[in-house]
Amino acid sequence: MSATPREASPIRAFVAQIWGSIFRHGLPTTDKVAARTALTNFFLHIHPVRVKKSAIRVSYTLCLGGLSFFLFILLTITGLFLMFYYIPSIDQAYQNIKDLQFVATFGLVIRNMHRWAAHGMVITVWLHMARVFYQGAYKPPREFNWAIGTLLLLTTLLLSFSGYLLPWDQLAVWAITVGTNMAKYAPLVGPYTRYLLLGGRTVAQGALIRFYVLHVIALPLIGFLLMVVHFWRVRKDGFTGGL
Amino acid sequence: MATVVGGGNGEGRRAVQVPPGPLARPSQRPVTGPELTSPPLVVRRREEEETVVTFPHLVWKEFLAGLAAFVFFMAVSIQINAPLLQRANTAITPNPAKAPWYFVGLQELLERFPPVMAGVAFPTFVIVFMILTPYLDRNPSRRPQDRKVAITLFTIYACLAVAFVVIGVFFRSLAFNWDWTMILGHPGLSSPV
Ligand code: HEM
Numbered sequence: 001m002s003a004t005p006r007e008a009s010p011i012r013a014f015v016a017q018i019w020g021s022i023f024r025h026g027l028p029t030t031d032k033v034a035a036r037t038a039l040t041n042f043f044l045h046i047h048p049v050r051v052k053k054s055a056i057r058v059s060y061t062l063c064l065g066g067l068s069f070f071l072f073i074l075l076t077i078t079g080l081f082l083m084f085y086y087i088p089s090i091d092q093a094y095q096n097i098k099d100l101q102f103v104a105t106f107g108l109v110i111r112n113m114h115r116w117a118a119h120g121m122v123i124t125v126w127l128h129m130a131r132v133f134y135q136g137a138y139k140p141p142r143e144f145n146w147a148i149g150t151l152l153l154l155t156t157l158l159l160s161f162s163g164y165l166l167p168w169d170q171l172a173v174w175a176i177t178v179g180t181n182m183a184k185y186a187p188l189v190g191p192y193t194r195y196l197l198l199g200g201r202t203v204a205q206g207a208l209i210r211f212y213v214l215h216v217i218a219l220p221l222i223g224f225l226l227m228v229v230h231f232w233r234v235r236k237d238g239f240t241g242g243l
Numbered sequence: 244m245a246t247v248v249g250g251g252n253g254e255g256r257r258a259v260q261v262p263p264g265p266l267a268r269p270s271q272r273p274v275t276g277p278e279l280t281s282p283p284l285v286v287r288r289r290e291e292e293e294t295v296v297t298f299p300h301l302v303w304k305e306f307l308a309g310l311a312a313f314v315f316f317m318a319v320s321i322q323i324n325a326p327l328l329q330r331a332n333t334a335i336t337p338n339p340a341k342a343p344w345y346f347v348g349l350q351e352l353l354e355r356f357p358p359v360m361a362g363v364a365f366p367t368f369v370i371v372f373m374i375l376t377p378y379l380d381r382n383p384s385r386r387p388q389d390r391k392v393a394i395t396l397f398t399i400y401a402c403l404a405v406a407f408v409v410i411g412v413f414f415r416s417l418a419f420n421w422d423w424t425m426i427l428g429h430p431g432l433s434s435p436v
Pocket of ligand 1 (some may be wrong): 021053061062063065066067068072079087125132142145146147148149150152153156174175227230234238239240
Protein backbone atom coordinates (compact mmCIF):
# COMPACT_ATOMS: atom_id res chain seq x y z
CA MET A 1 0.00 0.00 0.00
CA SER A 2 1.31 3.40 -0.88
CA ALA A 3 1.16 6.26 1.57
CA THR A 4 -1.59 8.09 -0.30
CA PRO A 5 -4.87 6.26 -0.94
CA ARG A 6 -5.46 5.87 -4.69
CA GLU A 7 -8.58 8.00 -4.76
CA ALA A 8 -6.80 10.87 -3.18
CA SER A 9 -4.05 11.09 -5.81
CA PRO A 10 -4.42 14.48 -7.49
CA ILE A 11 -3.05 13.11 -10.77
CA ARG A 12 -5.63 10.32 -10.88
CA ALA A 13 -8.36 12.78 -10.09
CA PHE A 14 -7.12 15.06 -12.85
CA VAL A 15 -7.02 12.23 -15.39
CA ALA A 16 -10.49 11.14 -14.28
CA GLN A 17 -11.72 14.68 -14.76
CA ILE A 18 -10.31 14.85 -18.30
CA TRP A 19 -11.76 11.44 -19.18
CA GLY A 20 -15.10 12.39 -17.68
CA SER A 21 -15.19 15.70 -19.52
CA ILE A 22 -14.63 13.97 -22.86
CA PHE A 23 -16.69 10.79 -22.57
CA ARG A 24 -19.34 11.57 -19.91
CA HIS A 25 -19.55 7.90 -18.88
CA GLY A 26 -17.40 5.02 -17.71
CA LEU A 27 -16.27 2.06 -19.74
CA PRO A 28 -19.29 0.30 -21.28
CA THR A 29 -19.38 -2.75 -19.04
CA THR A 30 -23.16 -3.00 -18.81
CA ASP A 31 -25.98 -2.54 -21.31
CA LYS A 32 -27.02 0.64 -19.57
CA VAL A 33 -23.61 2.25 -19.84
CA ALA A 34 -23.30 0.93 -23.39
CA ALA A 35 -26.61 2.57 -24.24
CA ARG A 36 -25.48 5.82 -22.71
CA THR A 37 -22.21 5.58 -24.62
CA ALA A 38 -24.09 5.45 -27.91
CA LEU A 39 -26.49 8.20 -26.86
CA THR A 40 -24.04 10.75 -25.60
CA ASN A 41 -21.18 10.32 -28.04
CA PHE A 42 -21.42 12.58 -31.06
CA PHE A 43 -19.87 10.07 -33.45
CA LEU A 44 -21.94 7.16 -32.17
CA HIS A 45 -25.30 8.86 -31.79
CA ILE A 46 -25.85 8.37 -35.52
CA HIS A 47 -26.72 4.82 -34.47
CA PRO A 48 -29.84 3.73 -32.66
CA VAL A 49 -29.13 2.51 -29.13
CA ARG A 50 -30.36 -0.98 -29.91
CA VAL A 51 -30.50 -2.72 -33.25
CA LYS A 52 -32.25 -5.83 -34.46
CA LYS A 53 -29.90 -8.77 -34.40
CA SER A 54 -30.94 -9.77 -37.92
CA ALA A 55 -30.30 -6.25 -39.28
CA ILE A 56 -26.61 -6.20 -38.45
CA ARG A 57 -25.80 -9.62 -39.77
CA VAL A 58 -23.04 -9.11 -42.31
CA SER A 59 -24.99 -11.32 -44.68
CA TYR A 60 -27.91 -8.87 -44.61
CA THR A 61 -26.33 -5.53 -45.55
CA LEU A 62 -23.10 -7.03 -46.86
CA CYS A 63 -21.65 -3.90 -45.24
CA LEU A 64 -22.17 -2.09 -48.52
CA GLY A 65 -23.69 1.17 -47.29
CA GLY A 66 -21.14 1.37 -44.52
CA LEU A 67 -18.29 0.57 -46.91
CA SER A 68 -19.47 3.29 -49.30
CA PHE A 69 -19.31 5.75 -46.44
CA PHE A 70 -15.93 4.45 -45.33
CA LEU A 71 -14.56 4.89 -48.85
CA PHE A 72 -15.96 8.42 -48.94
CA ILE A 73 -13.97 9.21 -45.77
CA LEU A 74 -10.85 7.51 -47.15
CA LEU A 75 -11.18 9.55 -50.35
CA THR A 76 -11.58 12.76 -48.37
CA ILE A 77 -8.41 12.10 -46.39
CA THR A 78 -6.24 10.95 -49.30
CA GLY A 79 -7.67 13.76 -51.43
CA LEU A 80 -6.61 16.28 -48.81
CA PHE A 81 -3.02 15.06 -49.10
CA LEU A 82 -3.14 15.24 -52.88
CA MET A 83 -4.35 18.84 -52.67
CA PHE A 84 -1.11 19.87 -50.97
CA TYR A 85 0.74 19.08 -54.19
CA TYR A 86 -1.77 19.64 -56.94
CA ILE A 87 -2.20 22.93 -58.82
CA PRO A 88 -5.16 23.06 -61.23
CA SER A 89 -3.24 24.63 -64.09
CA ILE A 90 -2.72 22.92 -67.42
CA ASP A 91 0.95 23.94 -67.31
CA GLN A 92 1.59 22.41 -63.90
CA ALA A 93 -1.00 19.73 -63.14
CA TYR A 94 0.69 16.91 -65.04
CA GLN A 95 4.09 17.66 -63.51
CA ASN A 96 2.49 17.79 -60.05
CA ILE A 97 1.16 14.28 -60.54
CA LYS A 98 4.58 13.10 -61.71
CA ASP A 99 6.11 14.66 -58.61
CA LEU A 100 3.54 12.92 -56.46
CA GLN A 101 4.54 9.64 -58.06
CA PHE A 102 8.29 10.05 -57.96
CA VAL A 103 9.27 12.80 -55.52
CA ALA A 104 6.82 13.17 -52.65
CA THR A 105 7.19 10.59 -49.87
CA PHE A 106 4.26 8.15 -50.02
CA GLY A 107 2.79 10.30 -52.80
CA LEU A 108 2.49 7.30 -55.09
CA VAL A 109 0.62 5.17 -52.57
CA ILE A 110 -1.70 8.04 -51.63
CA ARG A 111 -2.51 8.70 -55.28
CA ASN A 112 -3.08 5.00 -55.95
CA MET A 113 -5.38 4.72 -52.95
CA HIS A 114 -7.37 7.74 -54.03
CA ARG A 115 -7.79 6.26 -57.48
CA TRP A 116 -8.68 2.69 -56.48
CA ALA A 117 -10.97 3.78 -53.66
CA ALA A 118 -12.84 6.01 -56.14
CA HIS A 119 -13.41 3.07 -58.47
CA GLY A 120 -14.29 0.94 -55.44
CA MET A 121 -16.87 3.44 -54.24
CA VAL A 122 -18.70 3.44 -57.58
CA ILE A 123 -18.94 -0.34 -57.24
CA THR A 124 -19.96 -0.48 -53.57
CA VAL A 125 -22.62 2.23 -54.00
CA TRP A 126 -24.08 0.42 -56.99
CA LEU A 127 -24.10 -2.91 -55.16
CA HIS A 128 -25.63 -1.24 -52.11
CA MET A 129 -28.43 -0.02 -54.36
CA ALA A 130 -28.88 -3.56 -55.68
CA ARG A 131 -29.09 -5.06 -52.18
CA VAL A 132 -31.64 -2.42 -51.14
CA PHE A 133 -33.68 -3.28 -54.22
CA TYR A 134 -33.52 -7.05 -53.82
CA GLN A 135 -34.62 -6.78 -50.19
CA GLY A 136 -37.47 -4.42 -51.04
CA ALA A 137 -36.01 -1.97 -48.54
CA TYR A 138 -37.20 0.99 -50.65
CA LYS A 139 -40.84 0.31 -49.81
CA PRO A 140 -42.82 2.61 -47.50
CA PRO A 141 -41.78 4.36 -45.35
CA ARG A 142 -38.39 4.44 -47.10
CA GLU A 143 -39.44 5.73 -50.54
CA PHE A 144 -37.83 9.09 -50.03
CA ASN A 145 -34.56 7.64 -48.77
CA TRP A 146 -34.34 5.64 -51.98
CA ALA A 147 -34.69 8.92 -53.88
CA ILE A 148 -31.91 10.46 -51.79
CA GLY A 149 -29.90 7.33 -52.55
CA THR A 150 -30.40 7.83 -56.29
CA LEU A 151 -29.00 11.33 -55.95
CA LEU A 152 -26.09 9.90 -53.98
CA LEU A 153 -25.36 7.46 -56.79
CA LEU A 154 -25.33 10.33 -59.29
CA THR A 155 -23.10 12.42 -57.02
CA THR A 156 -20.70 9.51 -56.69
CA LEU A 157 -20.49 9.13 -60.47
CA LEU A 158 -19.97 12.86 -60.99
CA LEU A 159 -17.30 12.96 -58.29
CA SER A 160 -15.44 10.17 -60.03
CA PHE A 161 -15.90 11.76 -63.43
CA SER A 162 -14.74 15.23 -62.36
CA GLY A 163 -11.64 13.76 -60.74
CA TYR A 164 -10.77 11.87 -63.91
CA LEU A 165 -9.69 15.06 -65.68
CA LEU A 166 -7.34 16.38 -63.03
CA PRO A 167 -4.09 14.48 -63.88
CA TRP A 168 -4.22 16.18 -67.30
CA ASP A 169 -2.79 13.22 -69.19
CA GLN A 170 -4.03 11.72 -72.45
CA LEU A 171 -6.38 9.35 -70.62
CA ALA A 172 -7.95 12.20 -68.64
CA VAL A 173 -8.50 14.74 -71.38
CA TRP A 174 -9.87 12.32 -73.93
CA ALA A 175 -12.15 10.49 -71.51
CA ILE A 176 -13.64 13.84 -70.53
CA THR A 177 -13.91 14.83 -74.19
CA VAL A 178 -15.86 11.66 -74.96
CA GLY A 179 -17.93 12.02 -71.78
CA THR A 180 -18.90 15.64 -72.30
CA ASN A 181 -19.62 15.03 -75.99
CA MET A 182 -22.56 12.94 -74.80
CA ALA A 183 -24.08 16.05 -73.19
CA LYS A 184 -24.05 17.68 -76.63
CA TYR A 185 -26.85 15.45 -77.85
CA ALA A 186 -29.54 16.83 -75.57
CA PRO A 187 -32.03 18.67 -77.75
CA LEU A 188 -31.70 22.48 -77.57
CA VAL A 189 -29.78 22.67 -74.27
CA GLY A 190 -27.10 20.13 -75.22
CA PRO A 191 -24.41 22.39 -76.66
CA TYR A 192 -25.00 24.97 -73.92
CA THR A 193 -24.71 22.33 -71.22
CA ARG A 194 -21.40 21.23 -72.64
CA TYR A 195 -20.15 24.82 -72.89
CA LEU A 196 -21.20 25.44 -69.31
CA LEU A 197 -19.42 22.31 -68.12
CA LEU A 198 -16.19 23.00 -69.99
CA GLY A 199 -16.12 26.76 -69.75
CA GLY A 200 -15.30 26.73 -73.45
CA ARG A 201 -15.63 24.66 -76.58
CA THR A 202 -12.76 22.30 -75.91
CA VAL A 203 -11.29 20.64 -72.86
CA ALA A 204 -8.77 23.30 -71.80
CA GLN A 205 -7.86 25.45 -68.80
CA GLY A 206 -11.46 26.57 -68.34
CA ALA A 207 -12.58 22.96 -68.03
CA LEU A 208 -9.76 22.05 -65.65
CA ILE A 209 -10.59 24.75 -63.10
CA ARG A 210 -14.32 23.98 -63.30
CA PHE A 211 -13.80 20.27 -62.79
CA TYR A 212 -11.34 20.98 -59.98
CA VAL A 213 -13.75 23.21 -58.07
CA LEU A 214 -16.58 20.74 -58.59
CA HIS A 215 -14.35 17.86 -57.52
CA VAL A 216 -12.81 19.28 -54.35
CA ILE A 217 -15.59 21.55 -53.05
CA ALA A 218 -19.03 21.45 -54.63
CA LEU A 219 -19.65 17.73 -55.16
CA PRO A 220 -18.11 16.55 -51.85
CA LEU A 221 -20.28 19.08 -50.00
CA ILE A 222 -23.40 17.98 -51.86
CA GLY A 223 -22.50 14.34 -51.25
CA PHE A 224 -21.85 14.95 -47.56
CA LEU A 225 -25.15 16.77 -47.13
CA LEU A 226 -27.05 14.01 -48.92
CA MET A 227 -25.34 11.40 -46.73
CA VAL A 228 -26.31 13.27 -43.57
CA VAL A 229 -29.95 13.23 -44.69
CA HIS A 230 -29.64 9.61 -45.86
CA PHE A 231 -28.33 8.42 -42.48
CA TRP A 232 -30.88 10.53 -40.61
CA ARG A 233 -33.64 8.88 -42.61
CA VAL A 234 -32.22 5.39 -42.01
CA ARG A 235 -32.58 6.19 -38.28
CA LYS A 236 -36.02 7.77 -38.50
CA ASP A 237 -37.57 5.29 -40.92
CA GLY A 238 -36.10 2.41 -38.96
CA PHE A 239 -33.79 -0.13 -40.45
CA THR A 240 -35.51 -3.00 -42.25
CA GLY A 241 -33.74 -6.09 -40.95
CA GLY A 242 -34.67 -9.75 -41.61
CA LEU A 243 -37.01 -10.69 -44.42
CA MET B 244 -37.31 -15.09 -25.61
CA ALA B 245 -38.70 -11.98 -23.96
CA THR B 246 -36.10 -9.45 -22.96
CA VAL B 247 -36.44 -6.61 -20.49
CA VAL B 248 -34.23 -3.65 -21.20
CA GLY B 249 -33.10 -0.94 -18.83
CA GLY B 250 -34.89 0.06 -15.62
CA GLY B 251 -34.92 -2.61 -12.97
CA ASN B 252 -31.92 -2.59 -10.74
CA GLY B 253 -29.95 -0.41 -13.09
CA GLU B 254 -26.23 -0.71 -13.51
CA GLY B 255 -24.31 -3.87 -13.08
CA ARG B 256 -26.92 -6.04 -14.72
CA ARG B 257 -27.38 -6.92 -18.36
CA ALA B 258 -30.82 -7.42 -19.91
CA VAL B 259 -33.01 -9.62 -17.74
CA GLN B 260 -34.39 -12.74 -19.30
CA VAL B 261 -38.02 -13.15 -18.26
CA PRO B 262 -39.88 -16.40 -18.85
CA PRO B 263 -42.08 -15.83 -21.91
CA GLY B 264 -45.30 -17.07 -20.33
CA PRO B 265 -46.82 -14.06 -18.52
CA LEU B 266 -45.34 -11.48 -20.90
CA ALA B 267 -46.73 -13.02 -24.03
CA ARG B 268 -50.24 -12.29 -22.74
CA PRO B 269 -49.90 -8.82 -21.24
CA SER B 270 -53.31 -8.58 -19.54
CA GLN B 271 -52.40 -11.33 -17.11
CA ARG B 272 -50.32 -11.25 -13.96
CA PRO B 273 -48.12 -8.17 -13.53
CA VAL B 274 -44.45 -8.90 -13.90
CA THR B 275 -42.94 -9.25 -10.48
CA GLY B 276 -40.26 -11.41 -9.12
CA PRO B 277 -36.92 -11.38 -7.48
CA GLU B 278 -35.15 -10.01 -10.53
CA LEU B 279 -37.45 -6.99 -10.98
CA THR B 280 -37.77 -4.47 -8.18
CA SER B 281 -38.91 -1.55 -10.36
CA PRO B 282 -40.87 -1.55 -13.62
CA PRO B 283 -38.80 -2.07 -16.76
CA LEU B 284 -38.48 0.87 -19.15
CA VAL B 285 -39.12 -1.23 -22.19
CA VAL B 286 -40.63 -4.65 -22.40
CA ARG B 287 -40.04 -6.52 -25.60
CA ARG B 288 -42.45 -9.33 -26.37
CA ARG B 289 -41.44 -12.68 -27.63
CA GLU B 290 -42.99 -11.90 -31.04
CA GLU B 291 -40.67 -8.95 -31.44
CA GLU B 292 -37.25 -9.52 -32.85
CA GLU B 293 -34.29 -9.88 -30.59
CA THR B 294 -32.06 -6.83 -30.38
CA VAL B 295 -28.57 -6.11 -29.14
CA VAL B 296 -26.96 -2.87 -27.96
CA THR B 297 -25.40 -1.01 -30.86
CA PHE B 298 -22.33 -0.25 -28.84
CA PRO B 299 -20.28 -2.36 -28.96
CA HIS B 300 -21.95 -4.99 -31.20
CA LEU B 301 -22.54 -2.97 -34.36
CA VAL B 302 -19.70 -0.51 -33.83
CA TRP B 303 -17.28 -3.40 -33.51
CA LYS B 304 -18.45 -4.90 -36.81
CA GLU B 305 -18.16 -1.53 -38.50
CA PHE B 306 -14.66 -1.13 -37.18
CA LEU B 307 -13.63 -4.55 -38.49
CA ALA B 308 -15.20 -3.91 -41.89
CA GLY B 309 -13.44 -0.56 -42.14
CA LEU B 310 -10.14 -2.10 -41.13
CA ALA B 311 -10.51 -4.87 -43.71
CA ALA B 312 -11.35 -2.33 -46.43
CA PHE B 313 -8.35 -0.21 -45.47
CA VAL B 314 -5.97 -3.15 -45.54
CA PHE B 315 -7.40 -4.24 -48.88
CA PHE B 316 -6.99 -0.84 -50.53
CA MET B 317 -3.55 -0.36 -49.01
CA ALA B 318 -2.43 -3.71 -50.42
CA VAL B 319 -3.84 -2.95 -53.86
CA SER B 320 -2.28 0.52 -53.86
CA ILE B 321 1.14 -0.85 -52.98
CA GLN B 322 0.91 -3.39 -55.80
CA ILE B 323 -0.82 -1.56 -58.64
CA ASN B 324 -0.12 1.97 -59.80
CA ALA B 325 -2.87 4.27 -60.99
CA PRO B 326 -2.51 4.92 -64.71
CA LEU B 327 -0.73 8.03 -65.96
CA LEU B 328 -0.17 8.36 -69.69
CA GLN B 329 1.61 11.06 -71.68
CA ARG B 330 0.84 14.66 -70.93
CA ALA B 331 -2.45 15.69 -72.55
CA ASN B 332 -2.12 16.64 -76.20
CA THR B 333 -5.23 17.87 -77.96
CA ALA B 334 -3.56 17.29 -81.34
CA ILE B 335 -3.27 13.52 -80.84
CA THR B 336 -6.51 11.60 -80.38
CA PRO B 337 -5.88 8.22 -78.78
CA ASN B 338 -7.54 5.34 -80.57
CA PRO B 339 -9.87 4.24 -79.12
CA ALA B 340 -10.94 7.18 -77.00
CA LYS B 341 -13.00 5.75 -74.17
CA ALA B 342 -15.08 7.31 -71.43
CA PRO B 343 -14.33 6.21 -67.83
CA TRP B 344 -15.55 2.63 -67.38
CA TYR B 345 -18.74 3.54 -65.50
CA PHE B 346 -19.81 5.67 -68.49
CA VAL B 347 -18.56 3.25 -71.14
CA GLY B 348 -21.99 1.59 -71.06
CA LEU B 349 -23.43 4.88 -72.31
CA GLN B 350 -20.77 5.03 -74.99
CA GLU B 351 -21.79 1.53 -76.00
CA LEU B 352 -25.42 2.69 -76.28
CA LEU B 353 -24.24 5.55 -78.50
CA GLU B 354 -22.83 2.97 -80.89
CA ARG B 355 -26.18 1.29 -81.22
CA PHE B 356 -28.83 4.02 -80.97
CA PRO B 357 -29.28 7.56 -82.25
CA PRO B 358 -27.48 10.02 -79.98
CA VAL B 359 -30.62 11.65 -78.59
CA MET B 360 -31.84 8.26 -77.45
CA ALA B 361 -28.57 6.93 -76.08
CA GLY B 362 -27.08 10.10 -74.67
CA VAL B 363 -30.20 11.76 -73.30
CA ALA B 364 -33.44 9.77 -73.36
CA PHE B 365 -32.16 6.49 -71.87
CA PRO B 366 -30.16 7.98 -68.99
CA THR B 367 -32.94 10.41 -68.11
CA PHE B 368 -35.46 7.60 -68.20
CA VAL B 369 -33.31 5.39 -65.95
CA ILE B 370 -32.82 8.15 -63.38
CA VAL B 371 -36.46 9.25 -63.30
CA PHE B 372 -37.74 5.68 -63.28
CA MET B 373 -35.36 4.80 -60.48
CA ILE B 374 -36.52 7.69 -58.29
CA LEU B 375 -40.15 6.75 -58.96
CA THR B 376 -39.65 3.02 -58.34
CA PRO B 377 -40.93 3.01 -54.72
CA TYR B 378 -44.03 4.97 -55.76
CA LEU B 379 -44.78 2.78 -58.76
CA ASP B 380 -44.23 -0.55 -57.02
CA ARG B 381 -47.49 -0.85 -55.05
CA ASN B 382 -46.74 -4.36 -53.81
CA PRO B 383 -46.35 -4.11 -50.02
CA SER B 384 -44.53 -7.43 -49.57
CA ARG B 385 -40.79 -7.61 -49.17
CA ARG B 386 -40.59 -11.38 -49.56
CA PRO B 387 -38.81 -12.43 -52.77
CA GLN B 388 -41.47 -15.01 -53.62
CA ASP B 389 -44.10 -12.21 -53.80
CA ARG B 390 -41.96 -9.91 -55.93
CA LYS B 391 -41.20 -11.97 -59.02
CA VAL B 392 -41.91 -9.17 -61.53
CA ALA B 393 -39.92 -6.49 -59.71
CA ILE B 394 -36.96 -8.80 -59.19
CA THR B 395 -37.01 -9.97 -62.80
CA LEU B 396 -37.11 -6.41 -64.16
CA PHE B 397 -34.31 -5.21 -61.93
CA THR B 398 -32.18 -8.24 -62.73
CA ILE B 399 -32.60 -7.60 -66.46
CA TYR B 400 -31.60 -3.97 -65.97
CA ALA B 401 -28.60 -4.91 -63.83
CA CYS B 402 -27.39 -7.56 -66.29
CA LEU B 403 -27.70 -5.16 -69.23
CA ALA B 404 -25.85 -2.42 -67.35
CA VAL B 405 -23.01 -4.76 -66.42
CA ALA B 406 -22.89 -6.34 -69.89
CA PHE B 407 -22.59 -2.98 -71.65
CA VAL B 408 -19.76 -1.90 -69.40
CA VAL B 409 -17.95 -5.21 -69.90
CA ILE B 410 -18.39 -4.96 -73.67
CA GLY B 411 -17.15 -1.38 -73.74
CA VAL B 412 -14.12 -2.11 -71.63
CA PHE B 413 -13.05 -5.52 -72.93
CA PHE B 414 -14.46 -5.92 -76.42
CA ARG B 415 -14.04 -2.53 -78.04
CA SER B 416 -10.73 -1.44 -79.48
CA LEU B 417 -9.68 0.68 -82.49
CA ALA B 418 -12.36 3.22 -83.39
CA PHE B 419 -14.50 1.55 -80.72
CA ASN B 420 -15.01 -1.40 -83.08
CA TRP B 421 -15.79 -4.86 -81.81
CA ASP B 422 -12.63 -6.84 -81.13
CA TRP B 423 -12.33 -10.36 -79.72
CA THR B 424 -8.54 -10.32 -79.73
CA MET B 425 -8.24 -8.23 -76.57
CA ILE B 426 -9.60 -11.19 -74.64
CA LEU B 427 -8.80 -14.15 -76.85
CA GLY B 428 -5.42 -13.01 -78.17
CA HIS B 429 -4.32 -12.88 -81.82
CA PRO B 430 -4.84 -16.20 -83.56
CA GLY B 431 -1.94 -15.44 -85.91
CA LEU B 432 0.48 -14.85 -83.05
CA SER B 433 -0.32 -17.67 -80.67
CA SER B 434 -1.22 -21.20 -81.60
CA PRO B 435 -4.94 -21.87 -81.16
CA VAL B 436 -5.86 -24.20 -78.34
C1 HEM C 1 -22.69 7.51 -51.30
C2 HEM C 1 -23.61 6.63 -51.39
C3 HEM C 1 -24.34 5.93 -50.24
C4 HEM C 1 -23.97 5.77 -48.92
C5 HEM C 1 -22.68 6.22 -48.23
C6 HEM C 1 -25.04 5.02 -48.28
C7 HEM C 1 -25.03 4.61 -46.96
C8 HEM C 1 -26.02 3.83 -46.37
C9 HEM C 1 -25.92 3.16 -45.09
C10 HEM C 1 -24.68 3.18 -44.19
C11 HEM C 1 -27.09 2.51 -44.85
C12 HEM C 1 -27.38 1.60 -43.67
C13 HEM C 1 -27.49 0.14 -44.10
C14 HEM C 1 -26.43 -0.43 -44.96
O1 HEM C 1 -25.24 -0.33 -44.64
O2 HEM C 1 -26.78 -1.04 -45.99
C15 HEM C 1 -27.97 2.79 -45.97
C16 HEM C 1 -29.28 2.35 -46.08
C17 HEM C 1 -30.11 2.62 -47.18
N1 HEM C 1 -29.70 3.12 -48.40
FE1 HEM C 1 -27.90 3.96 -48.79
N2 HEM C 1 -26.04 4.79 -49.19
C18 HEM C 1 -25.65 5.32 -50.40
C19 HEM C 1 -26.34 5.27 -51.60
C20 HEM C 1 -27.62 4.72 -51.75
C21 HEM C 1 -28.27 4.49 -53.01
C22 HEM C 1 -27.63 4.70 -54.39
C23 HEM C 1 -29.53 3.99 -52.71
C24 HEM C 1 -30.63 3.59 -53.66
C25 HEM C 1 -30.90 4.15 -54.76
C26 HEM C 1 -29.65 3.93 -51.27
C27 HEM C 1 -30.79 3.56 -50.57
C28 HEM C 1 -30.81 3.17 -49.24
C29 HEM C 1 -31.99 2.73 -48.50
C30 HEM C 1 -33.44 2.65 -49.05
C31 HEM C 1 -31.55 2.37 -47.21
C32 HEM C 1 -32.38 1.78 -46.06
C33 HEM C 1 -32.21 0.28 -46.18
C34 HEM C 1 -32.87 -0.52 -45.08
O3 HEM C 1 -33.52 0.05 -44.19
O4 HEM C 1 -32.71 -1.76 -45.17
N3 HEM C 1 -28.47 4.35 -50.71
N4 HEM C 1 -27.29 3.59 -46.88
